[in-house]
Amino acid sequence: MNAGEVLGRCIGEATTERVQFVSKKMPRIGEFVILECDFGAVLGMIETLARGSVAIPEDIFDPASVEKIRAMEGDEYYIQGSVRILGEVESMKIPRTPPPPGTRVMCAPPVVLMRIFGDPGNGIRLGTLVTQPEVPVYVHTNRMVTRHLAVLAMTGAGKSNTVAVIADGILGMRGTVLIFDMHSEYISASFTSGRVTPMRTVLNPKHLSQTELAKLANIHGERAYVQSRYFRMAYTTAIRDLQENTIGISEFFMHMKDLLDGYLEEERFRDDKTAINAVRNKIEEFEERYEQIIDLTGREFSESLVPGTVNVIDLGAVDEDAADVIVSHALRKILTGRKQYIRKREGIPFPLLIVLEEAHILSPKTRSTDSKYWISRVAREGRKFGVGLCLVSQSPKSLDPDSLSQMNNMIISRLIQPEDQRHVQSASESLSEDLLAQLASLNIGEAIAIGPMTKIPALVKIDEFRGRLVGGDIDVVGEWRRAVEGREQERDARRREIGQMEDY
Amino acid sequence: MRIAHLADSHLGFRQYGLYEREEDFYAIFEETVERIIAERPDCVIHAGDLFERSQPPTKALRVVQQALGRLDNAGIPIYAVPGNHDILIRRNSLPPHILYDYLGMKIIGGRNPWYTHGETFIGGIPYRSKIYHAAMIEDLGRLAAAAEPFRKRILVLHQAIETYLPFEYELRLEEIPPSFDYYAMGHIHKRIVETHGQGILAYPGSSELWSMDELSSYKRDGKGFNLVDLEHDRQELVKIDLPLHREILDETIPLERLEEYLDSIVERLRALPERPILNVKITDVKEGSAPVYAKLEHALGDLVLQLRPRFVSAEEENLESVTEGSLEIHAVIAKRCGDDSALCELALSLFDLLSRGDSELLEEASAMAEEAQRRLA
Incomplete structure (x- = not known):
């Protein structure tokens, strides 16, 4: 629709949020419109559209009748739709009164839209x-x-x-x-x-919290509270020793395991040997599993x-x-x-x-x-x-x-x-x-x-991103073709070389 | 059908730049041929690396010419596949073997991938590097198909198989068709005999000590060639040993026992028919190796063909047994820095920065080092 073109007029009961309109033209959903109210111009957006004909109501049951009507009446139709009111053009505030019936509905001119959307500002x-x-x-x-x-x-x-x-x-x-x-x-x-x-x-255990480390080691406090306790004991001691420089960061896990081995020997933890062993195993599993992302010097x-x-x-x-x-x-x-x-x-x-x-x-x-x-x-x-x-x-x-x-x-x-x-x-x-x-x-x-x-x-x-992204969907068919062609080319080249080298 | 199978003669190899060593390789080859003629096989198969280089010294060419003449007189044909030392990986290059077609040498190559000897199929492929693997597999299949109608089938290859040379192989055992009666292999210098499919797969090994690494396998298995009899239901393989004339000694002596050692070895060396190569490692050397070397040279210089000493201090001796764990450079740096995380961080950042090879980053690096110095102080 051209800017400033009159699309139609408001009908029925209007509220400050919404108004119905009829039109002879064909706007599009999402299009911005101006309602020329008595108190000033109001901006709205077309939300719904329906297209109908008075001559062809919905209670006709014979397609032949429709054809006859069409032959007589031609392509007569009306457009009915609703506009959501977005605000007064000047202030962008929701108006206090609804637009009066019969208000003209016009295409919003680009200047208005530019003012709203097109300001590069910040x-x-x-x-x-x-x-x-x-x-x-x-x-x-x-x-x-x-x-x-x-x-x-x-x-x-x-x-x-x-x-x-x-x-x-x-x-x-x-x-x-x-x-x-x-x-x-x-x-x-x-x-x-x-x-x-x-x-x-990479994660450096030095910078991880005890709970983060415990989670990575698969020791969950709510389920394995005994394990969790020994893990915490060993961890806090190891961190303290690390801070006091009695151990080096490279020895951190080794030290934790040594501490746990120490607990195994202690009489007062006699009943928890299984849990202590489990914690020790979990630390070992953890070291193996996260070898790639754990970096003690990170x-x-x-x-x-x-x-x-x-x-x-x-x-x-x-x-x-x-x-x-x-x-x-x-x-x-x-x-x-x-x-x-x-x-x-x-x-x-x-x-x-x-x-x-x-x-x-x-x-x-x-x-x-x-x-x-x-x-x-x-x-x-x-x-x-x-x-x-x-x-x-x-x-x-x-x-x-x-x-x-x-x-x-x-x-x-x-x-x-x-x-x-x-x-x-x-x-x-x-x-x-x-x-x-x-x-x-x-x-x-x-x-x-x-x-x-x-x-x-x-x-x-x-906008289409103007840089370059990796990813997107792979062209499977193309990749197949390229793979096979590449192999064939490679094979032919090698065959030629062999032919030239073994010509005796 | 009896076959003499040898490989890896490396004629023309002048080990340690010694003329005598080059002669040793010729001598053992000539002896091998004499012995083969004495055994009267139906044919000889040479599985590659007949020569050390693709352009051998004239002497090496002459030695082969004479040997082939003797085999020809005895009516024994020879089949040969070029090995990696015999060829240049280059377009239109030819292995020296083609000089001997008039003496009856049958070269297995692109034009003649296989021959028939009575009812026996003898086929093979010259050495191919791993990049030709796909073509290799294809051609092995073709050879197996061509061999199908024959009563006895021999495959000749100059390739390393993964099982025997895990890091530098071109073929895996399971890629070699199982339908041959004998797999005449070359390339690996040890002696290997295995069953594969319905046949025997064998590497006869090199005929001289081409590298010191072969010393232990020589002491255990000897060197020589294989005599294979395919007439019976089961193939029979006999290893023929041809002992080397020149000894190659490899000894380790702590410095404090050097005198004692010198006294005892002089007699041993005098008794040898040929002057040996003496590799000797002197351990626990404390100050300067020059006087020790002078002493060795004075006592033994005339008795050996070459004296090859190594001097190792006690610390170096210990060093040799280290390096467990990762050799990844960041890990090594981290290990070297030990517990000092600030130092470690500095070392790693400097390493990363300077590895970019941009001289303009030098300033940044020195600023980084100064900053760290300030912090450490």
């Missing part, structure tokens, strides 16, 4: 309006980081692209991002506005964060338990590091946005994980300390609802499962029933952006 460009591609959509960075963000979509609907666009935008503002890269997608990505800092996925992780870059922790090669420990450890260190900085000017001197991929694994609805606890802590306290969370998930229904409801901003792409849709709606105040209904009909790359980062909800066509 914003990150997400993309353009789906309905008005000439209008770019910027989101408010401060509000996005401090009020957290959820990026929700089905697999293949463009989550990674959205995250990459946001990270690139933050880089453009010299901001800092930390991505927990569950699928090794970002570790070798290249961004247009900055670089990636790969962080080694630096404290928060010291390796580089401001102004996308810091990537590659979790592609570790199992879920280890990922849980790494994520919860990192979140704890970041939150305390930021608190320290705000209070004492020590710790982490820059705010950051933390991207958690596969958030439904780290913070599941049904299980309790360490990450879940720290995600909710950061979600609650982060805004005061400049730690933003971005939870990414393709399965909102298995994501912890409390965590999700803390994400005040959402970028939601195609979600088909009704359960996912309901879950998202119950977590978000600003997602109406009608917007929700839109979710299943979004195309790839299109998303609904809501929350404090955008003044009003918008249907956005997300």
